[in-house]
Amino acid sequence: MNTTPMKMTYREACRQAIREALLSDPRCFVMGEDVGKYGGCYAVTKGLLEEFGPDRIRDTPLAENGFVGAGIGAALTGLRPIVEIMTCNFSMLALDQIMNNAATLSHMSGGQFAVPVVIRMATGGGRQLAAQHSHSLEGWYAHIPGLKVLAPATVEDARHMLAAALADPNPVLLFEHVVLYNAEDEIDPAVTAVDIAHARRRRAGSDVSLITYGNSLPKCLAAADALAGEGISADVIDLRVLRPLDIAAVIESVARTHRCVIVDEGWKSGSISAEISARLAEDALHELDAPVRRVCSREVPVPYAAQMEEASLPQVSDIVAAARGLVNPG
Amino acid sequence: MTDKLHLDRAHLHHLYREMLRIRRFEAKCVELYQAQKIRGFLHLYDGEEPVAVGVMAALEARDAVVATYREHGQALARGVPMRALMAEMLGKLEGCCRGRGGSMHIFDRERRFFGGNAIVGGSLPLAVGIAMADKQLRPGALTACFFGEGAVAEGAFHESMNLAALWQLPVLFVCENNLYAMGVPLKDAESQTDVFRKAEAYRMASAQVDAMEPVQMAAAARRAVDHVRAGQGPFFLECRTYRFRAHSMFDTQAYRTREEIESWKRRDPIERLRRWMEDNHLLSPDEAAAIDAGIAAEIGDAVAFAEAGTLEPVAELERFVLMDSVVQEQAA
Ligand SMILES: Cc1ncc(C[n+]2csc(CCOP(=O)(O)OP(=O)(O)O)c2C)c(N)n1
Numbered sequence: 001m002n003t004t005p006m007k008m009t010y011r012e013a014c015r016q017a018i019r020e021a022l023l024s025d026p027r028c029f030v031m032g033e034d035v036g037k038y039g040g041c042y043a044v045t046k047g048l049l050e051e052f053g054p055d056r057i058r059d060t061p062l063a064e065n066g067f068v069g070a071g072i073g074a075a076l077t078g079l080r081p082i083v084e085i086m087t088c089n090f091s092m093l094a095l096d097q098i099m100n101n102a103a104t105l106s107h108m109s110g111g112q113f114a115v116p117v118v119i120r121m122a123t124g125g126g127r128q129l130a131a132q133h134s135h136s137l138e139g140w141y142a143h144i145p146g147l148k149v150l151a152p153a154t155v156e157d158a159r160h161m162l163a164a165a166l167a168d169p170n171p172v173l174l175f176e177h178v179v180l181y182n183a184e185d186e187i188d189p190a191v192t193a194v195d196i197a198h199a200r201r202r203r204a205g206s207d208v209s210l211i212t213y214g215n216s217l218p219k220c221l222a223a224a225d226a227l228a229g230e231g232i233s234a235d236v237i238d239l240r241v242l243r244p245l246d247i248a249a250v251i252e253s254v255a256r257t258h259r260c261v262i263v264d265e266g267w268k269s270g271s272i273s274a275e276i277s278a279r280l281a282e283d284a285l286h287e288l289d290a291p292v293r294r295v296c297s298r299e300v301p302v303p304y305a306a307q308m309e310e311a312s313l314p315q316v317s318d319i320v321a322a323a324r325g326l327v328n329p330g
Numbered sequence: 331m332t333d334k335l336h337l338d339r340a341h342l343h344h345l346y347r348e349m350l351r352i353r354r355f356e357a358k359c360v361e362l363y364q365a366q367k368i369r370g371f372l373h374l375y376d377g378e379e380p381v382a383v384g385v386m387a388a389l390e391a392r393d394a395v396v397a398t399y400r401e402h403g404q405a406l407a408r409g410v411p412m413r414a415l416m417a418e419m420l421g422k423l424e425g426c427c428r429g430r431g432g433s434m435h436i437f438d439r440e441r442r443f444f445g446g447n448a449i450v451g452g453s454l455p456l457a458v459g460i461a462m463a464d465k466q467l468r469p470g471a472l473t474a475c476f477f478g479e480g481a482v483a484e485g486a487f488h489e490s491m492n493l494a495a496l497w498q499l500p501v502l503f504v505c506e507n508n509l510y511a512m513g514v515p516l517k518d519a520e521s522q523t524d525v526f527r528k529a530e531a532y533r534m535a536s537a538q539v540d541a542m543e544p545v546q547m548a549a550a551a552r553r554a555v556d557h558v559r560a561g562q563g564p565f566f567l568e569c570r571t572y573r574f575r576a577h578s579m580f581d582t583q584a585y586r587t588r589e590e591i592e593s594w595k596r597r598d599p600i601e602r603l604r605r606w607m608e609d610n611h612l613l614s615p616d617e618a619a620a621i622d623a624g625i626a627a628e629i630g631d632a633v634a635f636a637e638a639g640t641l642e643p644v645a646e647l648e649r650f651v652l653m654d655s656v657v658q659e660q661a662a
Contacts (some may be wrong), residue, residue, distance in 0.1 A: 037421035038513025061483035061519035062450050062511055090449065093484070128421075130432045132448040161628040301650050304370060305421035306434030311644040 005077050005186040010152075013122075013159035013187070014044045014176060021166055022052050025080055028166065031058040031071055031191040032084030042122055042181055051165075051303070065187045068094035068119065072102045072171070075117035080166055085121040088137040088175065102171040103146030114169040118162065124177040124215050124265055131301035134309070139266035140273070142242040148172040149243040150196055153217035155185040158239060160194040168196065177215035177265075196241055199249035205233035208323045209253040211240040211276060212263040216314055218235060220263055223319035232327050242272055249277060249286045258289040259326040263314055268296035290329065293322040337545055339612055344387065345400070345544050346607065347621050349379035349600045352403045354625050355412060358633065359402070359419060359433075363579055368419045369638075370432050371448075375403040375514075377542075377574040380599045381506050382407040383549035385474055385567075388555040394440070394464065394473040396457045399434035399448040400506075404476055410438045418474045418630040429642055430650075450511075451477065451484030454503075458490050461499040461564075472500040472558045479525050479568075480511025495532040497562040502554055503529070505566065506541075508573045513585035529566030541569035574598075589602030 008016070021028045030045060035279065038057040039046035060067040064085060085091045102115050124234035125134035142149045148170050152158040158176065177235060203228040204222050210220040211323070215237050224234035235253050254260050260280060264273040273294045280292055295303035298312045335433045336344075352375060375382070379498050382403035389395070389408075397404040410426060418425030419433050426438050427446075429456050436446040444460060447453035447608055457475035464471040482505065494501045505525055518525050529536035535557055539550035547569060554565040572594040576583050583591075606615035 034512045034514060037511075038581070039584060041512070041580075053384050059514055059518060061514065062480045063483045065485055066483075093449075128432065130430070130435050132434070132452075136648070167657070179564075276593070298357065298647055300648055303430040303647070304435070305429035305642060306369065307641050307644055308421075308430065308647055 003189055004137070005188055007186050008155060009181065009183060010155050010158045010176070010183045011042065011044055011181040011232055013155045014162070015048070015108060017124060017159055017162035017198055018045065019048065022080065022308040027078060028080040028082065029058060031060055031067055032082065033060055033062055033086055035059060035084050036303050038115045040084065044177065044181075045084070053277040053306055064090055064093035067098050067113070069097035069101060070224070071117050071119070071247070072105075073114055073224065074172075076105070076113055081117050082162070082166070083117060083119045085119060085134060087133055087178070087259055088123045089133055089135055091119075091121050091137065094103065096105075096169070098141070098147070098173075098221050098235065099144055105142050105304045105328075106170070107146060114167050115171045117137045117171050118165045118174065119171070120174045120176060122178045123175040124138045124179060125297070125302040125309060126179040126215070128304055128306060128309055133304035136214075136265040136297065138173070138242055139264065139272040140272075141173050142245070142272050144243075145310035146171065147243060148196065148241070151177075151182070151213040151239065152174045152178075153214050153238050153240065154307060155183065155189045156191060156278070157194055159187055160191070160306070164194060164196040165216045170190060172196070176212065179215045183218070197244075197246065199237050199239045199241065199246040200240045200251065201235065201249075203234065203236040204258065207233045207234045207257055207258040207327050208261060209250070209257045210261050210263060210319065210323065211250055211253070212266060213242065214320055216263040216265055219316050222316045223323065226320050227323055228314065230324065232297055232323060234323060245275065245279075247276070247283070250280070251287065254284055255287045260288065261293045261295060261322045262297045263312060263319055265297055267299050268294055271296060294328055295322050334340070337460045337548065341387070342545075342603070342607055342612055343617070343621075345380075345383055345548060346600070346603050347625070348383040348407050348614070349544065349603070350621065351625050351628070352379045352406050353381065353600060353654045354629055355406060358403055358629050362633070365544045368433065369421070370434070371399065371578045371580070373400040373578050374575045375400055375573070377594065377598070378506055378508060378571045379403055379540050379571045380544040380547040381504065381571055381626040382476070384541070384544060384551040385476075385502070385504055387548055388551045389472075389474060392468055394442040394444060394451045394460045394471065396444045396460065396473060396475045397446055397452065398450070398477055399446070400445050401436050401476070402411070402433070405436045405443060408441050408442055408443050410441055411636040412628055412632040414438070417639045418634040418658075420636045420639065422636055422642070423642040424635065424639040425468070441558070445559050450482040451486040453463070453477065454481065454486050454490035457501055458499060459499040462497065465500055470559065472502055473617040474502045474504055474557065476506060478511060478521065479505055479509070479516055481520055482525055482528060491529065491534065493533045494564040500558050501564040503564065503566045505568045506571055507568055508571045510573070510577070511625065512577045512581070512585065515585070524568075526566055526568035533568050534564050535562065536566035536568070538570065541571040542599050544599050544603045567630040590608050591616070595636070623629065
């Protein structure tokens with residue numbers, strides 16, 4: 001087995017994960033808009049049509065609710081669909097099928113049916129695509145019982161989370177951040193699987209916990225570097241899985257640092273950061289030496305103009321300021 | 331209503347000039363995109379100009395227009411000032427949406443231009459609602475709703491068609507059938523590829539037109555508008571066209587051949603109209619040169635205006651998320 005570390009992009013990791021799934025399981029197929037001839041709107045599925053043919057790389061018309069629902073039906077009766085929705089903004093058109101069918105059929109049928117569908121979608125802002133292409137909606141999906149919601153932030157997770165998602169008998173949603181697709185990293189070939197149950201500590205620290213996921217992870221790591229320069233040691237927790245939430249990992253971190261900043265590209269009101277804050281208040285209030293702070297997207301539809309978009313999304317300087325304010329109040 | 335449209339010299343000049351204006355404006359946008367002054371997605375309209383120009387020529391100020399993310403053509407033809415459009419593309423405060431919308435979200439209330447919508451099919455229900463209100467508040471006004479053939483696969487399309495026909499609303503559905511939805515050709519997306527026939531299923535009047543022929547396009551638009559204006563209910567116009575360029579700036583066009591694109595380019599509607607007008611002594615070399623110069627000057631002015639524009643202060647970020655009052659539409 002190859003043991004030298006390999007460098008690859010997040011996009012390439014997503015593609016290899018899909019390719020491996022198609023090779024290892026004949027029940028597996030990819031379905032979505034422009035996944036075939038076009039190669040995927042973020043080029044993730046490029047080349048797969050040539051290798052696997054149109055039955056397994058199935059281009060669909062523009063019909064999100066229709067083809068996502070079809071994926072759910074196919075999963076009900078034995079196939080293993082990987083459904084791609086171009087961006088989570090367009091997943092709103094399929095929300096009915098995701099919420100009212102995928103998330104509920106197992107329960108409503110008294111456990112007679114499993115829905116092992118995997119739905120991948122791009123999420124997030126940062127590319128000046130304006131409001132209808134820039135939102136982070138994974139927090140909303142994390143609200144729904146019956147779904148599992150994943151947010152790979154690293155190339156390694158992008159490479160391996162899909163297999164775990166396909167092995168899971170439940171509907172699993174994978175949110176790939178548009179800004180991460182070009183991120184490059186070395187991944188350890190000895191790692192051949194990751195779990196989709198636990199958060200990960202990406203950096204150990206003792207003064208403040210930075211709780212995050214997705215494209216806010218690199219920002220938190222950069223903030224941790226900057227904070228280290230000021231003598232502040234930050235613990236960085238990558239949630240990875242937004243539902244079910246690994247709240248134990250969050251509490252464990254906060255129990256060591258006693259200060260917590262949650263960084264989430266979703267809007268603050270009703271967000272995953274709101275959920276974590278509430279859980280800390282319920283279950284770990286006495287671990288906290290200071291109020292929880294949140295760095296989220298500003299409560300606006302994401303604007304096009306660069307300076308406005310930047311101001312609307314969480315930035316490294318915001319994270320640094322929030323953490324510094326907790327550690328050195330006043 | 332006559333079936334034959336009288337296209338006089340002035341009207342032909344208008345069609346030619348407006349099409350060229352769109353073509354040149356977008357060519358400048360490509361330059362500005364490459365210079366990274368325009369960012370995000372950019373969807374161009376090359377080859378499809380007769381649709382916007384033909385339809386807009388048949389509309390009046392009281393009518394409403396609803397468009398997609400490929401809307402520079404519609405916006406310019408509708409009279410959105412080029413300065414405000416260009417400034418929007420550059421994300422400037424002087425843009426028609428203060429730089430908040432960008433190329434995919436052009437709005438202009440004064441010209442009843444209701445976007446600029448980047449959700450495929452998302453604007454069709456809006457068009458139904460606008461027409462519903464107009465029927466009551468501005469009798470005689472109609473709504474022209476532009477969308478690509480890709481949109482007809484969406485549920486929103488079918489729901490809107492049914493409502494418009496059921497309630498006999500004054501909507502002109504303008505399907506810009508350029509044969510591809512990103513990389514998906516029409517035949518791989520639709521079981522019925524004569525898109526206008528879908529309207530028949532909703533008992534809506536419909537027609538198909540060769541939109542590479544600007545004169546035919548203008549005539550078909552005129553007839554369709556007359557139908558709606560006469561209170562005969564909605565109309566569905568399928569405009570057969572082709573986009574010469576990629577879907578957006580991030581498209582390698584692996585789904586179609588260079589030969590196919592070239593064969594369509596030989597039918598370039600602007601070139602052909604120019605040659606036809608020249609051959610029939612409707613356009614002199616001096617007139618053509620004057621049109622060229624006028625457009626170049628307008629574009630130069632718009633770019634200078636946009637470049638000199640300002641950036642909206644970040645302190646304004648949270649404005650317009652909610653409005654303090656309903657913006658009243660000016661009476662027609
Ligand atoms: C609901 C939704 N799904 C997918 C997309 C991504 N997308 C943008 S344009 C496009 C193709 C649309 O084709 P068509 O309607 O024919 O219009 P054209 O681009 O050819 O003018 C797609 C798939 C989107 N913007 N909205």
